[in-house]
Amino acid sequence: MRILAFHLMPYADIDPSFTDTYDAAWVVLPNTYFDRDKGHRLYNRFLDELEYADRLGFDGVCVNEHHQNAYGMMPSPGIMAGALSRRTNGWLAVLGRALPLLNNPLTVAEEYAMLDVITGGRLIAGFVRGIGSEYHSSGVNPTESHDRFHEAHDLILRAWTEPGPFHFAGKYYDFKYVNTWPRPYQQPHPPVFIPSQGSSETIRWAADASRRYTYLQTFSPIAAVAKYMQMYKDVAREQGYEATPDQLGWSVPVYVAETDAQALEEARPHAELFVNKLLKKPVEMLLPPGYLTLQSMQGVMAAKAGMHHDRTLEDLIASGSFIVGSPTTVREQLRDAQARIGFGNLLLTIQFGSLPHDLTMKNIELLAKHVVPVLREPAPATAGSAA
Amino acid sequence: MIVAGCDVRYLRRGSGPPLLYLHGASSIAAWTPWLEELAATHDVIVPDHPGWGRSATPDWFDNIHDLAYFYLDFIAALGLEGVHLVGHSIGGWIAGELAVRNTSRLATLTLVAPAGLRVIGAETFDIFLASPEANVRAAFHDQRFADAQLAAAPTTPDAIETFLRNRFATARVAWQPRLYDPHLAKWLHRIDVPTLVVWGANDAILPVAMQAEFVRLIPGARAVTIDACGHVPQVERPAEVIAAIADHTHGVAA
Numbered sequence: 001m002r003i004l005a006f007h008l009m010p011y012a013d014i015d016p017s018f019t020d021t022y023d024a025a026w027v028v029l030p031n032t033y034f035d036r037d038k039g040h041r042l043y044n045r046f047l048d049e050l051e052y053a054d055r056l057g058f059d060g061v062c063v064n065e066h067h068q069n070a071y072g073m074m075p076s077p078g079i080m081a082g083a084l085s086r087r088t089n090g091w092l093a094v095l096g097r098a099l100p101l102l103n104n105p106l107t108v109a110e111e112y113a114m115l116d117v118i119t120g121g122r123l124i125a126g127f128v129r130g131i132g133s134e135y136h137s138s139g140v141n142p143t144e145s146h147d148r149f150h151e152a153h154d155l156i157l158r159a160w161t162e163p164g165p166f167h168f169a170g171k172y173y174d175f176k177y178v179n180t181w182p183r184p185y186q187q188p189h190p191p192v193f194i195p196s197q198g199s200s201e202t203i204r205w206a207a208d209a210s211r212r213y214t215y216l217q218t219f220s221p222i223a224a225v226a227k228y229m230q231m232y233k234d235v236a237r238e239q240g241y242e243a244t245p246d247q248l249g250w251s252v253p254v255y256v257a258e259t260d261a262q263a264l265e266e267a268r269p270h271a272e273l274f275v276n277k278l279l280k281k282p283v284e285m286l287l288p289p290g291y292l293t294l295q296s297m298q299g300v301m302a303a304k305a306g307m308h309h310d311r312t313l314e315d316l317i318a319s320g321s322f323i324v325g326s327p328t329t330v331r332e333q334l335r336d337a338q339a340r341i342g343f344g345n346l347l348l349t350i351q352f353g354s355l356p357h358d359l360t361m362k363n364i365e366l367l368a369k370h371v372v373p374v375l376r377e378p379a380p381a382t383a384g385s386a387a
Numbered sequence: 388m389i390v391a392g393c394d395v396r397y398l399r400r401g402s403g404p405p406l407l408y409l410h411g412a413s414s415i416a417a418w419t420p421w422l423e424e425l426a427a428t429h430d431v432i433v434p435d436h437p438g439w440g441r442s443a444t445p446d447w448f449d450n451i452h453d454l455a456y457f458y459l460d461f462i463a464a465l466g467l468e469g470v471h472l473v474g475h476s477i478g479g480w481i482a483g484e485l486a487v488r489n490t491s492r493l494a495t496l497t498l499v500a501p502a503g504l505r506v507i508g509a510e511t512f513d514i515f516l517a518s519p520e521a522n523v524r525a526a527f528h529d530q531r532f533a534d535a536q537l538a539a540a541p542t543t544p545d546a547i548e549t550f551l552r553n554r555f556a557t558a559r560v561a562w563q564p565r566l567y568d569p570h571l572a573k574w575l576h577r578i579d580v581p582t583l584v585v586w587g588a589n590d591a592i593l594p595v596a597m598q599a600e601f602v603r604l605i606p607g608a609r610a611v612t613i614d615a616c617g618h619v620p621q622v623e624r625p626a627e628v629i630a631a632i633a634d635h636t637h638g639v640a641a
Contacts, residue, residue: 027516136516141562143555284516289551289558297551298544 001338003372004093005053005364006062006251006347009046009080011070012354013038016277018070024281026069026133033070043073045357047080051087052361053350056368059376060091060122062347064195065098065130068137071278078111085118092119095195095216095251095347096126100145101138105152105173106180109159113184121185126193126216127153132291133281143290146201148172160189193249193345198228201293207235207243214345216249219279222320225250226341233342245344250337253322253349255359256366260325266359267324268313274353275321276310327370334375346375390464391457393445397434401426404494404636405467408433409458411476411619412514412557414440414549421625428633429471434461436481438556440549451477451503451560451568455484462492469494471636475621476593477502477561480568483601486582487574495636496582498601499628500593500618502566509596511566515558519550528589528617566593575604582608583635585628587616609635 011034014025022029050061063080066072074080077094085092092115097108108127116123129149135142151170155178158168164179184190194206195216206213215232217225229248236243253271257263287300316322323333334346348367351360388395398418406429408422414435415422425431435442437457447453458481462470470493474482479501486496502511512525520537527533541550582605586598595612602608611631613624621628 135562139563139565141558143559143562282516282518284518288515289555289562294548294551294555298547301547301551302544 001245001344001346001376002059002091003346003348003376004060004062004091005050005058006064006093006095006349007046007050007351008064008066008072008349009043009074010274010278010351010353011039011073012042012351012356014070014273014278014354016273016354019277024069024133024285025071025278026281027136027285029070031068039073046351047083047087049351049357049360049364050084053364053368054084054088054090056364057372058090058348058364058368060093060124061088062091062093062095062124064095064126065128067098067101067130067134069133069278078115081115081123082118085115085122088122090122091124092122093124093193093347094126095124095193096128098128098130098134099152099156100148101130101134101140102152105155106159106175106178108152109156109180110182112156112190113160113180113182116185116190117182119185121190123184123186123190124193125190126195127156128195129291132286132288135288135291136285141290142288144172145291146293150205157189160184195251196228198224199292199296200231203228203231204235207232207239207247209236209239209241212236212241212243212247214247214249216251216345216347218251219253219321219349222337225320225337225343229341229343245342248341248343249345249347250341250343251347251349253352254330254334254367254371255322255324255352255355255363256327256330256371257362258326258366260329263324263326263329264313267322267355270353270355270359271313271316271322271324272311272353275316278353327366330367331371331374334371338375388464391445391447391460393437393448393457394443395434395437395461396441397432398422399430399432401429401431403429404469404471405430405432405465406471406473406636407458407462407467409472409474409478409481410436410439411478412561413553414442416440416549419622421621421629424625424629425632429636432465432467436478436556438559439553444552444556448556448559451480451484454481454560455488458482458485459489459492468492471495471497471632473497473499473632474501475499476618477557477566479503480566480571483571483575483578484568486578486580487571490578490580493580496578496580496605497585497632497635498582499585499620500587500590501584501597501601502561502593503568503571504597504600504604505564505567505569505572506594506597506600509594511594512592513565514592515562525591526618527623528587528591528615529623532617532619532623572600572604575601576606578605578608581635583611583631584608585611585613585620585631587618587620587623588612588614589616590618592618 165177255267479498480503
């Protein structure tokens with residue numbers, strides 16, 4: 001199993017009273033809440049944390065993209081990946097660039113190829129549609145989200161795999177000369193991850209026999225993780241092949257301390273801030289028109305989903321959305337989940353909400369010492385082995 | 388009826404010169420009292436736009452221009468001449484785009500709180516970030532109308548599907564740029580039929596400050612501003628709107 005350390009890089013110093021005035025940490029939360037000196041310290045602290053995880057034996061590190069919010073401060077994840085590329089030795093995963101939000105998806109083909117060449121083939125390339133609130137923040141029409149994603153993906157894959165220059169003539173993107181330099185280091189292209197919170201359309205598309213991309217279930221109850229990974233396996237079978245563990249991944253926040261009780265106590269305020277303040281948003285902000293298919297939206301309306309109440313850490317642990325406890329507890333829970341669900345990629349979110357530096361570093365140490373080595377077996381492919 | 392490959396549904400009642408009414412962000416499910424008033428003197432035709440209500444969503448449905456061309460085809464397909472074209476909000480935007488392209492089958496144009504222009508300083512309400520209730524409340528000056536509409540909010544699966552399709556179609560044409568076409572202002576001078584621009588003085592969705600810009604850009608256009616009225620004058624102040632339309636269309640033939 002491949003185990004990566006994942007960081008959202010939140011604005012961890014946020015004044016939590018912002019919810020008294022604003023509906024969400026996204027779109028409408030004024031950026032006057034951002035303090036430059038705190039931001040400076042946070043960015044450098046978070047990079048230190050990922051570098052530490054890589055050094056202590058995680059199989060690599062992972063960053064992602066979010067815009068105009070306090071939940072994750074990486075509007076340009078390539079900058080963080082670039083900073084990490086020369087200070088880490090394992091996989092470098094960008095999960096991922098939000099393709100429909102970009103006017104020119106060729107910049108992703110270029111940026112990812114640069115990272116892959118700099119690292120000698122350690123890049124994992126993630127593609128996402130961005131989350132709903134980012135369509136409010138970017139102005140991109142959410143009713144074009146699915147079509148733009150597919151077309152941008154096709155453009156990037158062709159740019160990586162077909163000799164240039166060639167003419168790409170799509171509905172949304174038309175380039176007379178596609179001829180990206182550099183070409184990727186890994187051939188035919190870096191591994192592709194498709195993170196999602198569970199969408200049958202996305203799973204069907206990722207599992208298609210022509211793609212076989214790794215599907216990554218992000219922050220979800222364990223029941224949803226199991227359900228969607230089974231869906232992927234079923235689609236693979238329909239397509240005439242068996243999905244390998246490498247095609248399945250789970251991204252989950254994890255906190256380890258010396259004992260179960262201590263872990264709960266230390267994680268609680270930070271996990272609850274993450275879920276109840278940084279993540280939460282009104283349904284209109286989360287799901288703009290067209291972001292989900294009509295059928296999925298009807299399901300959401302029927303279930304009144306997206307309008308959840310505040311959750312306690314105990315709720316989050318009970319649903320398997322967070323894994324918190326002693327090294328033994330966390331190791332056993334993750335090992336059981338792996339045995340039951342059969343994923344071959346595990347992305348551990350080692351910092352969440354306002355979790356401070358000292359506790360994050362302790363979390364990384366305990367995971368690296370007591371959890372990662374045990375879970376890793378059988379040994380994963382080594383980053384850069386494509387070389 | 389199939390027009391331009393789209394199965395389009397419409398209501399039609401009354402007799403007299405044809406009056407084509409283009410609805411706003413919400414389709415019109417059933418005949419209303421104010422439509423009945425118009426039908427006393429006109430052959431009133433009320434389609435669901437392609438993508439909205441009970442009409443199909445055609446493959447070509449990408450932007451407001453597609454709807455303008457569609458309605459030129461629709462008018463021709465019904466064999467209408469001397470049409471009094473009335474559009475509300477997004478429907479007013481479509482009507483304006485249509486009239487910029489071709490007025491040969493139009494007798495008059497009436498725009499009721501139309502979208503379509505950007506007016507510096509007149510910030511529009513964000514209908515996509517607001518909750519359904521907040522949208523209804525913003526649409527009316529007299530909140531009793533909002534209360535009545537909220538009491539009839541969609542609950543059946545069919546009504547919810549229509550609500551979601553209308554919302555999708557509205558975003559399709561109006562998300563970006565938000566509720567306007569940067570190229571429309573350049574060509575409104577082409578409109579050569581008598582034009583009336585009706586606005587509620589207290590419109591909280593599209594500010595009444597936009598009215599003067601339409602009147603400035605459309606040659607000979609007249610303004611009627613209705614006091615104590617929000618974004619849906621035909622519901623909130625139907626008598627004034629009907630009178631204004633009757634006055635505008637009376638005696639005007641193609």
